[in-house]
Amino acid sequence: MATSKATSDAAGPNAESVFGPARRRIGEKAIAVALFLAAATSVVITVGIVISLTGETLAFFADQAVSVSGFLTGAQWTPLFSDPEFGIRPLVQGTLIITGIALIVAIPLGIGTAAFLSEYASPRVRSALKPTLELLAGVPTVVFGYFALTFFTPSILKGLLGMDVSVFNGLAGGIIVGVLIVPTVASVAEDAMSAVPQSLREGAYGLGASRRQVTVRVVVPAALSGITAGIVLGASRAVGETMVVLIAAGQVPTTSLDPRNPMETMTAFIGATGKGDVPTGSTGYKAIFAVGFALFVITLILNTISIRFVRRYRQVYE
Numbered sequence: 001m002a003t004s005k006a007t008s009d010a011a012g013p014n015a016e017s018v019f020g021p022a023r024r025r026i027g028e029k030a031i032a033v034a035l036f037l038a039a040a041t042s043v044v045i046t047v048g049i050v051i052s053l054t055g056e057t058l059a060f061f062a063d064q065a066v067s068v069s070g071f072l073t074g075a076q077w078t079p080l081f082s083d084p085e086f087g088i089r090p091l092v093q094g095t096l097i098i099t100g101i102a103l104i105v106a107i108p109l110g111i112g113t114a115a116f117l118s119e120y121a122s123p124r125v126r127s128a129l130k131p132t133l134e135l136l137a138g139v140p141t142v143v144f145g146y147f148a149l150t151f152f153t154p155s156i157l158k159g160l161l162g163m164d165v166s167v168f169n170g171l172a173g174g175i176i177v178g179v180l181i182v183p184t185v186a187s188v189a190e191d192a193m194s195a196v197p198q199s200l201r202e203g204a205y206g207l208g209a210s211r212r213q214v215t216v217r218v219v220v221p222a223a224l225s226g227i228t229a230g231i232v233l234g235a236s237r238a239v240g241e242t243m244v245v246l247i248a249a250g251q252v253p254t255t256s257l258d259p260r261n262p263m264e265t266m267t268a269f270i271g272a273t274g275k276g277d278v279p280t281g282s283t284g285y286k287a288i289f290a291v292g293f294a295l296f297v298i299t300l301i302l303n304t305i306s307i308r309f310v311r312r313y314r315q316v317y318e
Contacts, residue, residue, distance in 0.1 A: 049296070050296070052289075053289050053292050053293040053296060054293065055289075056286050056288075056289030056290070057286075057289050057290045057293040059286050060283065060286035060287060060289065060290040061290070063283050063286070065084060065086070065283060066086050066283070070086060070087060071086050071087065071088055071290070072088065072089070073087065073089060074086060074087015074088070074089060075087050075089055075090065075255050076090070076253075077089075077090045077091055077253040077264075077269075078253075079273075079283065079284045079287040080273070080278065080284045084283065084284070086287065088266075088290075088291065088294060089255065090253035090254055090255050090263075090264065091253055091264060091265060091266045091269055091291060092266065092294070092298075093255060093257075093263075094170065094249070094253065094254070094263035094264050094265045094266075094268075095239060095265040095266045095267070095295075095298075097170055097174065097257065097259055097263065098170050098173050098174040098177060098238070098245055098249060098259075098263070098265055099174075099177075099235060099238040099239050100174070101170070101171065101173075101174025101175060101177075101178060101259060102174050102175070102177040102178035102180075102181060102234075102235075102238040103178065103231070103234070103235055103238065104174075104178065105174070105175055105178025105179060105182075106178040106179075106181045106182050106184075106185050106231075106234050106238075107185065107231060107234075109178075109179075109182045109185075109186070110181075110182050110183075110184075110185025110186040110189060110230065110231075110234065111185065111186075111189055111220075111227060113133065113182070113186040113190070114185075114186045114187075114189035114190035114192075114193055114227075114230075115193065115215050115219070115220070117129060117130055117186070117190045118190050118193035118194050118219065119193070119211060119214070119215045119219060120211070120215075130187075130190070133182075133183050133186055133187070134183050134187060136180075136182070136183045137180075137183040137184065137187075140243075141180065141241065141242070141243040141244050142243045142247070144176050144177075144179070144180055144243070144244050145176070145243045145244040145245075145246065145247030145248050146247060147176065148172045148173060148175075148176040148244060148247070148248035149167075149168075149172075149247050149248050152172050152175070152176060152248075153165060153167065153169065153172045153248070154167075157169075157171065157172060163260065164260065165260040166250070166260065166261055166262050168248065168249060168250030168251075168252075168262040169248075169249065169250070169259065169260050169261060169262060169263075170245075170249045170250075170259035170260075170261065170262070170263040171259040171260055172248050172249070173244055173245045173248040173249030174249075174259060176244050176248060177238050177241050177244050177245065178238070180237075180238075180241065180244065181234040181235075181237045181238050182234075184230065184233055184234045184237055185230045185231055185233075185234040186230075187230070188226060188227075188229055188230030188233060189223070189226065189227045189230045189231075191226065192223035192225070192226020192227055192229070192230070193219050193220070193223045193226075193227075195223070195226070196218075196219050196222045196223050197222075200218050200219075200222060201214055201218060201219065204217070204218045225309070225310040225311075225312075226310075228306065228309050228310060229306055229310050232302055232303070232305065232306035232309075233306070235302055236299050236302050236303065239266075239267075239295070239298060239299055239302070240267060240295070240299065241267060242267040242268065242270070242271045243271070245264075245265045245267065245268045246267070246268040246271045246272060249262065249263055249264070249265065249268065250262025250263060250264065251264045251268060251269075251272055252264055253269070266291050266292075266294065266295045267295065269288075269291055270288055270291055270292055270295075273287070273288055274288050
């Protein structure tokens with residue numbers, strides 16, 4: 001027993017030195033493989049989405065009643081009528097108007113909230129307010145939609161502000177979508193502001209700057225890349241929002257620029273038309289995929305602009 005124990009004690013350190021690094025290498029390789037599979041899965045899913053959209057979109061444009069120029073520039077969108085028109089401009093215009101209204105609401109509220117949490121709030125207030133703000137992002141969007149339809153439009157826009165708006169209108173849809181994306185903008189912007197080195201703040205305070213001056217002239221410019229990423233992420237979220245605009249904004253494709261009137265967005269058309277009433281293989285069915293492909297391209301452009309902007313200003317402030 002003593003001999004066995006002595007042999008074990010003698011071999012123990014050598015065994016650890018031989019097998020320890022090997023075990024670590026195996027564990028690191030397993031983690032690397034798992035991370036690669038996670039990244040590859042997202043790429044495969046994206047490629048699958050593109051393939052599914054592209055196939056039906058090409059079939060849509062192969063129809064004799066559809067032309068690329070008419071699709072991109074036409075002002076009438078009635079794909080389910082007996083005499084169909086396939087001009088997507090009213091849907092794109094409605095999407096951009098509602099997204100613009102949403103950003104007008106979300107950018108000042110989101111950046112203001114982020115600045116308060118990062119520069120003014122005490123740790124206790126921050127620990128209580130930030131989870132509450134992020135909880136707002138978890139509310140189902142259908143709740144926001146019916147809130148806009150049953151309370152915001154009749155009680156706020158018509159009752160309190162006395163505005164002449166339709167029951168379904170783009171203004172209510174845009175404002176509520178803006179409220180919906182405030183947590184996204186605020187959370188990303190606050191993370192970017194909190195990541196600004198404390199030495200920059202201390203240097204500004206040492207020169208006699210006030211807290212407001214430090215926030216506006218030091219922290220915000222230094223965190224500009226992250227703030228921009230949050231804004232573009234919020235814009236992408238607004239472009240892709242479905243239930244709020246489907247319920248609150250109406251389903252009237254129009255080229256009117258007045259947000260007090262009903263309007264239809266690209267996502268609202270997809271949500272309303274893709275409920276199973278359209279025959280599979282018909283031109284109206286294929287129009288769903290064509291609109292989805294156009295929406296995918298718009299979102300891709302927004303993300304590309306965001307990435308380039310972030311990289312440009314990150315190099316300045318590193």
